[in-house]
Amino acid sequence: MRSQIETLLRQADQLPNGHAKADLTREAVNLADVARDLELQFRSRLEHVEATIFSGQVSESIVNYVWLLNHREEYGDSSDRSLLWSYKWILDSAIEVADFSKAQVEHFITDARTRYEAYLGPNMRPIESIEITYRIQCGEFDKARELMAKVESSSRGRLSDCLACERSRRAIDWFQLGEPEKAAAIHDDFLERRLSCSEEPTRTNSRAALYYTVAGRPEDAAVAHRAGAAKAQRTDSLILKCARFGIAYKLLADRPADAIPIFDRSL
Incomplete structure (x- = not known):
């Protein structure tokens, strides 16, 4: 067996x-x-x-x-790094889907902090980076900005996400905090440095269409949307993640009819 x-x-x-x-x-x-x-x-x-x-x-x-x-x-302890790395995926997913209550998500965050501190010490960058997204979703914008300042002043460590994922996350966080110019600037730097990983830059290109649109850069928005949509269709796990941003982009660009095919492809 x-x-x-x-x-x-x-x-x-x-x-x-x-x-x-x-x-x-x-x-x-x-x-x-x-x-x-x-x-x-x-x-x-x-x-x-x-x-x-x-x-x-x-x-x-x-x-x-x-x-x-x-x-x-x-x-045995040899599993700790793999377990803690996976915990980031668990947190991200629990925050993103509607299956879990606020109390359950708060429990996950508290438990993850305890386990990460035991393994890494006081640097909570990997968990606080994810928690920013959660605080934004809860409307706790001051707390999100406080965590953002801590993350941006801390050093990367053994369990930090790759730089591509970190910068992608920071861009969408700033956008949701009402600062599309900051988000667009982060994406500009992302492209200039040619950052990449398994899901990037596909995911961040899909999001960047929103940043550029709201920041008044429609040509850059169109380029980002095309780049994200083309790659997302090749990967099942990215279709839904990217489709919602594509739909939002078409609506922001006042082209609602173009959003329908994106929705259809994501079904």
Whole structure:
């Protein structure tokens, strides 16, 4: 059974994020549970958490992540970095979807802070970077700006997101705080430095169409929208993430009829 599980995990690793990948990691988890092999249960669940997060199956991902936390001491400290890295995905997703109450999200944030502090010390940059988005969504703009100042004055560390993801996040945060010029300037710098990762610059290009439109740069907005839309259609996990910004851009640009095909493609 071990070889079968290893094969499933290797096959999943070759696939892009999406439901097909999650199906393979789910099967690996089920077989590992049948085998009662703790090492394989842990490995397969770490892979399954990532696969389900990036295929939009957030509730399933969190169930498996809680299992990992509950078995962390039994498995050993060697898992800490992987667990804490995955916690950022969990937080992001819990904030983004409507399945979780404010109390539940606050619990996740508090728990993540405790675990990160035990591992990293007082530098909470990875968690506070995500918490900014949450505070904005709650309308706590002063708190969001306070956290923004802390994050921007702190140093990057072992569990910080890649620079591309960090700058993409800062741009959308500033935009939602009512400063589209700052957001556009961050995106300009992003492009000039040619930052990239698995989801960037596709995701940030989709968002940047909004920054540029509100900042009075319609030509740049059109270029950003085309760049984001073209790449997003090639990746299942990005279609929904980028489509909502594409729809918002068309509405801001007073072209509502053009928003309908974007909506249709995202279904």
